Amino acid sequence: MTAYQTKAALSRRSFLRTGALAGGAAALAAPAVLAQSPIVMKMQTSWPASDIWMEFAKEYVTRVEEMSGGRIRVDLMPAGAVVGAFQVMDAVHDGVIDAAHSVSAYWYGKSKAASFFGTGPVFGGSATTMLGWFYQGGGAELYRELTQDILGMNIVGFYGFPMPAQPFGWFKGEVNGTADIQGFKYRTVGLAADLLQAMGMSVAQLPGGEIVPAMERGVIDAFEFNNPSSDRRFGAQDVAKNYYLSSYHQASESFEFTFNRDFYEDLAPDLQAILKYAVEAASTANTAHALRQYSADLAGLAAEDGVTVRRTPKEILQGQLAAWDALIAQLEADPFSKKVLDSQRAWVEQVSYYELMNEADLRLAYDHYFPGKLQG
Numbered sequence: 001m002t003a004y005q006t007k008a009a010l011s012r013r014s015f016l017r018t019g020a021l022a023g024g025a026a027a028l029a030a031p032a033v034l035a036q037s038p039i040v041m042k043m044q045t046s047w048p049a050s051d052i053w054m055e056f057a058k059e060y061v062t063r064v065e066e067m068s069g070g071r072i073r074v075d076l077m078p079a080g081a082v083v084g085a086f087q088v089m090d091a092v093h094d095g096v097i098d099a100a101h102s103v104s105a106y107w108y109g110k111s112k113a114a115s116f117f118g119t120g121p122v123f124g125g126s127a128t129t130m131l132g133w134f135y136q137g138g139g140a141e142l143y144r145e146l147t148q149d150i151l152g153m154n155i156v157g158f159y160g161f162p163m164p165a166q167p168f169g170w171f172k173g174e175v176n177g178t179a180d181i182q183g184f185k186y187r188t189v190g191l192a193a194d195l196l197q198a199m200g201m202s203v204a205q206l207p208g209g210e211i212v213p214a215m216e217r218g219v220i221d222a223f224e225f226n227n228p229s230s231d232r233r234f235g236a237q238d239v240a241k242n243y244y245l246s247s248y249h250q251a252s253e254s255f256e257f258t259f260n261r262d263f264y265e266d267l268a269p270d271l272q273a274i275l276k277y278a279v280e281a282a283s284t285a286n287t288a289h290a291l292r293q294y295s296a297d298l299a300g301l302a303a304e305d306g307v308t309v310r311r312t313p314k315e316i317l318q319g320q321l322a323a324w325d326a327l328i329a330q331l332e333a334d335p336f337s338k339k340v341l342d343s344q345r346a347w348v349e350q351v352s353y354y355e356l357m358n359e360a361d362l363r364l365a366y367d368h369y370f371p372g373k374l375q376g
Contacts, residue, residue: 038073039267043099046085046106048209049078052229052293053255056161057101059289060257060282067274067281074099085207089258093154098263099275104256105190106207112331113146115190116340117159118253121324125348127162129355130252131283134159137347142340148261150336156265157258158276160283164294168247168312169224170231170240177315187211187223191327192249198323208234215239224249227290228298237305244312248320255286311375 043061047053054076061074077097079085088100089107104117117139125133133139147153169188175181182200193203204220212235214220222240224247225231231243257279264272301307332338367374 038070039271040073040075041098041263042075042077042082043101044077044079044082044088044091044097045100046079046088046102046207048234050233051078051208052227052233052289053101054078056255056282056286056289059285060101060160060278063278063281063285064274067278068271072271072274076101079207079209085209086205089153089155092258092260095154095260095262097260099257099259102256102258103189103253105192105250105253108190108193108205110151111146112191112194113334113337113340115192116337116344117143118256119190119192119250120252120344121191121328121341122248122251122321123345123348124352124356125252125344126352126355127165127252127254129348129351130344131159131162131254132351133344133347134254137351138343142343146336154261155258156261157256158279159254159256160279161255161286161290162283163253163255164227164290165251166226166247166249166253167224167228167231168244168249168316169222170236171222171242171244172240174242174308174310175244175316176313178319181222181316184222185220187214187220187225188249190250191331194327195249195320195323198326199319212236212239226250226253227294228301229290229293229296232297232301232305237301237307241307243301243307243309245309246312246317248317248324254283 041064043057045054045057047057057076061076064072064074082097083091085102086106086109088097088102089110091097092100103119104114105119108114117134120130130139134143143157147155147157169186171184178199184201185204186196186201187204187206188196189205193205197203201222204214206214206220208225208230211220211223211225215223216239223236225234225236228243231237236243257275259275264275267275298309302309328341332341363374
């Protein structure tokens with residue numbers, strides 16, 4: 001047992017739980033205020049306080065607090081409150097915070113396989129497809145193997161909110177093909193960094209809050225973050241006017257909810273279940289919230305902020321797929337990475353065949369009722 005684990009075993013949370021279970025005269029004699037005191041869970045996100053994703057995190061907090069009847073209170077903090085945006089996984093592992101709301105690409109420096117659980121190759125499945133892989137296709141066990149067995153992380157993790165495919169991003173000028181992006185200093189994270197470097201870009205991995213200042217200083221000259229709402233809130237439209245939607249660099253990401261394993265396992269079983277299943281509940285709420293606000297902000301960027309919105313040219317998309325092919329071949333040299341990629345390919349081949357064969361042609365219907373609005 002590590003020194004941290006020894007301390008955690010004697011933590012106030014463990015004390016409260018064992019005290020409640022002890023029974024007998026001692027338990028009956030405990031002051032009512034102690035018995036009713038909530039467990040305070042310190043949870044830091046990787047997002048600035050103003051980002052829409054803090055609102056998404058709060059939707060999780062609301063569900064935890066209400067479903068627990070106030071037995072858990074969540075102290076939700078933005079990036080930088082305790083540690084930096086990219087350090088939350090280490091902070092959860094060390095017990096500096098109890099939980100984090102982040103994405104797996106942010107701890108990609110520990111293992112490139114981290115990126116498979118959010119920003120991996122696109123075999124033809126959406127973010128919803130890949131969230132299904134996590135829960136029904138073996139992904140959760142592979143995640144546990146990576147985090148606990150291979151990396152020795154003292155964490156428990158779950159995934160929620162299948163994100164809409166991330167835009168290729170923001171450029172000062174128009175880009176029409178792969179030749180136009182050569183040499184760009186570009187911001188992205190995770191395996192997308194390897195992917196776009198292979199396509200001729202120079203990549204910097206930065207937290208969302210550092211993107212616009214880096215653009216203003218010339219550290220980068222093109223970037224992506226995630227979605228129209230986050231981008232608009234941090235002022236992307238003030239440093240670039242060309243916004244390209246649709247990309248294969250990060251098309252299947254979800255939020256990562258991590259908990260210090262000692263903290264989580266010290267909880268009563270029903271509270272563990274609340275923390276786990278509130279991820280699913282918040283996922284639904286986040287999806288509805290994102291559809292409303294992302295679409296509204298995309299319209300605002302074009303109508304109010306002078307941004308030209310385009311779809312990423314097919315030549316660039318085809319170049320991304322070719323770059324993924326080469327990167328996959330390199331990644332499969334690692335046995336664990338190959339195991340994950342084989343699992344994902346098998347899942348997508350089965351599931352996406354059904355999805356793609358079965359789904360209605362929504363583009364045809366949209367064009368029927370709103371002719372001339374769609375590009376490409």
